[in-house]
Amino acid sequence: MTTSLLSARSLTKQYGSTFALAGVDLDIVAGESIAIMGASGSGKTTLLHTLAGIVRPDSGAISLSTPTGVVRVDELDERGRSKLRREAFGFVFQQGLLIPELTAVENVAVALMLNGVARPAAEASAAAWLAALGLAGLEGRRIGELSGGQAQRVAIARAQVTGAAIVFADEPTGALDSRTSADVMGALLHTTTGQGRTLVLVTHDETVAAQCSRVVRLADGRVIGQQASPSPSPAAAPVPFQAAAPALFQAPAPQTSAGTQA
Amino acid sequence: MSAAAGVAPASLSIPSGSGRSPALRLTWMLSRPGAQSPATIVLPAVAFAVTTALVLTVLGGALMFWRWTDETAALYQMLSVLALALLLVPLGSLGGAAARLSARRRDDRLATLRLLGATPRTVTAMTVLESAAVALLGALAGVVLYLGLLPLVGLISFGGSPIGVEGVWVGVPVILGVVVGVALLAAASAAIGLRAVNVTPLGVRTKQQAPTVHWMRILIGVGVVLVAYGALSVLTGLQSVALILVVLGLAFAAGVGVLGLIGPWVVALIGRGSVKRAKTTERLLAARSILESPKAAWRQVSGVAMTSFVAVVAGTGVALMDVAASGDIDQESLVLVADIRTGVIITLVASFLMVACSVGVNQASAILDRRDLYVSLDRLGVPRETMERARTRAVMLPLRVVALGSAALGVLLVLPLAGLSMIFAPLSVLVIVGCFAGGIALVWAALRATRPVMGAVLRAPERA
Numbered sequence: 001m002t003t004s005l006l007s008a009r010s011l012t013k014q015y016g017s018t019f020a021l022a023g024v025d026l027d028i029v030a031g032e033s034i035a036i037m038g039a040s041g042s043g044k045t046t047l048l049h050t051l052a053g054i055v056r057p058d059s060g061a062i063s064l065s066t067p068t069g070v071v072r073v074d075e076l077d078e079r080g081r082s083k084l085r086r087e088a089f090g091f092v093f094q095q096g097l098l099i100p101e102l103t104a105v106e107n108v109a110v111a112l113m114l115n116g117v118a119r120p121a122a123e124a125s126a127a128a129w130l131a132a133l134g135l136a137g138l139e140g141r142r143i144g145e146l147s148g149g150q151a152q153r154v155a156i157a158r159a160q161v162t163g164a165a166i167v168f169a170d171e172p173t174g175a176l177d178s179r180t181s182a183d184v185m186g187a188l189l190h191t192t193t194g195q196g197r198t199l200v201l202v203t204h205d206e207t208v209a210a211q212c213s214r215v216v217r218l219a220d221g222r223v224i225g226q227q228a229s230p231s232p233s234p235a236a237a238p239v240p241f242q243a244a245a246p247a248l249f250q251a252p253a254p255q256t257s258a259g260t261q262a
Numbered sequence: 263m264s265a266a267a268g269v270a271p272a273s274l275s276i277p278s279g280s281g282r283s284p285a286l287r288l289t290w291m292l293s294r295p296g297a298q299s300p301a302t303i304v305l306p307a308v309a310f311a312v313t314t315a316l317v318l319t320v321l322g323g324a325l326m327f328w329r330w331t332d333e334t335a336a337l338y339q340m341l342s343v344l345a346l347a348l349l350l351v352p353l354g355s356l357g358g359a360a361a362r363l364s365a366r367r368r369d370d371r372l373a374t375l376r377l378l379g380a381t382p383r384t385v386t387a388m389t390v391l392e393s394a395a396v397a398l399l400g401a402l403a404g405v406v407l408y409l410g411l412l413p414l415v416g417l418i419s420f421g422g423s424p425i426g427v428e429g430v431w432v433g434v435p436v437i438l439g440v441v442v443g444v445a446l447l448a449a450a451s452a453a454i455g456l457r458a459v460n461v462t463p464l465g466v467r468t469k470q471q472a473p474t475v476h477w478m479r480i481l482i483g484v485g486v487v488l489v490a491y492g493a494l495s496v497l498t499g500l501q502s503v504a505l506i507l508v509v510l511g512l513a514f515a516a517g518v519g520v521l522g523l524i525g526p527w528v529v530a531l532i533g534r535g536s537v538k539r540a541k542t543t544e545r546l547l548a549a550r551s552i553l554e555s556p557k558a559a560w561r562q563v564s565g566v567a568m569t570s571f572v573a574v575v576a577g578t579g580v581a582l583m584d585v586a587a588s589g590d591i592d593q594e595s596l597v598l599v600a601d602i603r604t605g606v607i608i609t610l611v612a613s614f615l616m617v618a619c620s621v622g623v624n625q626a627s628a629i630l631d632r633r634d635l636y637v638s639l640d641r642l643g644v645p646r647e648t649m650e651r652a653r654t655r656a657v658m659l660p661l662r663v664v665a666l667g668s669a670a671l672g673v674l675l676v677l678p679l680a681g682l683s684m685i686f687a688p689l690s691v692l693v694i695v696g697c698f699a700g701g702i703a704l705v706w707a708a709l710r711a712t713r714p715v716m717g718a719v720l721r722a723p724e725r726a
Contacts, residue, residue, distance in 0.1 A: 049641075052641075054641050079645075082640075082643045082644075082645055083643065084643070085641065085642060085643030086642065086643025086644070086645075087643070089643070091638075091641060091642055093638055093641075095634075097634060097635060097638035099547065099550075099635065099639075100554075100635070101547075101550040101551050101553070101554040102546070102547070102550050106546060106550070110543050110546070110547075111642070113542065113543045113546070114543050114643070114644060114645075114648065118541070119540065119541055119546070158642075
């Protein structure tokens with residue numbers, strides 16, 4: 001039997017009189033990619049936010065297996081969940097939501113600096129990630145000077161640079177055209193499942209979902225179906241991701257003097 | 263064409279215009295309660311209320327001297343004009359902040375309306391109408407605040423006795439004038455601001471490159487300082503109070519001009535230096551946000567820069583009076599020196615209050631403007647403290663450097679006039695030190711006061 005990396009049991013979440021989650025069970029195995037699909041208001045984003053510790057469920061349990069043991073995500077306080085998100089998870093949002101006044105490389109490096117990595121090491125690692133994602137030479141550009149697809153690849157680099165075990169993506173290709181969308185999905189899959197990491201994404205796009213190893217369908221806050229994708233197709237990746245850089249997947253160690261910010 | 267397509271149901275037909283101004287109807291529709299976040303109306307309204315209350319109080323105090331008829335009246339009247347001139351800059355920046363906030367909060371909605379086909383004229387009319395309406399509401403609240411403050415301000419002593427409520431009462435015509443003036447300022451600022459951003463159907467946030475500030479500013483600034491310095495050195499021999507005031511007035515005008523010229527350049531320099539040195543996330547964020555708009559960063563702290571400059575010049579003035587009065591036991595002179603000191607302190611307190619209010623208003627609106635970003639940073643696991651520290655640093659760093667720089671400029675300008683008397687008069691030093699401590703603490707307090715806005719944004723991310 002395969003051990004779950006992240007496991008959810010009987011999750012419920014209510015907003016006013018509406019049940020966004022009405023008893024969701026889900027097991028996520030290390031190295032798989034899961035697409036959460038459903039109509040508007042079906043609870044897919046709430047499920048993603050709950051699994052990622054952004055939102056606390058009203059009831060139910062979320063367990064994350066870590067090298068040091070099992071962590072009950074639902075029992076952590078705000079500070080603990082914030083630390084978990086910073087150190088163990090990576091995020092890619094629909095609009096990238098990068099910091100507009102920072103350059104591309106600084107946007108990525110910030111994720112490491114928050115974990116106590118010194119700025120030179122953080123920027124070196126960030127630049128390597130940007131280069132691997134086809135953005136070499138654009139490190140010093142501000143976000144407003146990048147195209148939508150380039151900005152989204154910066155967001156992917158930011159999600160990956162810390163060596164996150166799981167990357168959560170909320171409609172990562174929602175604001176992109178089909179060609180750029182394929183580029184971004186290729187990059188996302190190569191940097192996650194392609195390296196044995198885990199990807200959980202919310203999408204309404206069947207083409208995007210078809211590239212994941214499993215599709216979970218929601219309606220009215222319940223899982224109404226799960227199916228393994230017959231042939232997940234991460235190979236179709238036009239982005240020149242240079243996976244030949246294994247050192248990339250070793251996040252730089254935090255400075256001992258700076259310490260991790262709580 | 264099919265029969266079905268030819269018979270469109272009445273509900274699908276296109277209604278014709280009702281004849282009423284679309285700007286008026288749209289403004290009403292988008293302004294009514296519940297149509298937008300209450301903060302978009304409350305914040306500028308509060309800023310306009312504070313501006314109005316302070317204008318009325320300061321005007322009340324100044325006008326009081328113009329009703330005096332004794333032999334000292336002329337001197338007091340001159341001093342009151344000087345105090346009003348000193349308060350013009352921070353007052354203008356508070357009023358401007360309120361007006362800009364009022365106009366800026368509408369940018370996105372206006373862009374959407376342009377996309378739907380609203381003409382630039384309709385959009386401009388809406389902005390001006392809404393800003394003026396919010397300003398009018400705020401100004402009326404400000405009048406109430408002013409009335410509430412009257413008894414408190416009346417306790418201040420001038421000419422040897424408390425001035426009383428009637429001393430600060432400006433009269434109904436002045437109140438009406440100020441209320442209309444504040445509304446007009448808001449309308450003008452909104453119209454000018456809108457023309458600057460030029461709302462296109464695709465929005466207003468098309469800025470791609472950080473703006474640069476030209477180094478020529480520093481050359482011009484240095485030139486003006488040298489000219490003012492030379493002029494003051496020539497005038498050192500003059501001892502009459504009226505001439506001292508004229509010289510102080512000239513020094514002030516030169517200082518204001520130079521600060522406005524080189525301020526943004528200095529702020530940009532500070533930003534660039536700290537981007538290179540930044541070792542932590544909050545320092546990097548703060549430095550980059552200063553560099554994002556050095557002019558805006560300067561505008562935010564320029565009031566305190568003025569105050570620091572004024573503190574040195576006014577502190578020197580009081581010191582000179584003190585030194586002059588020490589050799590003369592005449593009761594009238596003692597009252598005069600005490601009154602001038604009171605005037606200086608009131609002017610400083612008022613300008614600090616205005617700057618603190620500007621910072622509060624600017625910061626609260628900045629959090630709301632960047633709501634999406636703060637929510638996403640929170641989701642990424644960025645500690646709230648990091649965001650707060652970055653925000654605080656982005657204001658306090660230029661503030662500290664600019665306040666010290668302005669004070670240094672003040673010292674440079676008054677040194678030939680004041681000479682050693684400033685060093686030997688402890689009061690002037692106390693006024694200056696108190697000025698820095700008070701000004702910086704007030705701005706910091708105004709920043710702290712906006713923390714609940716951040717808390718609300720992070721607690722209710724679904725509104726993002």
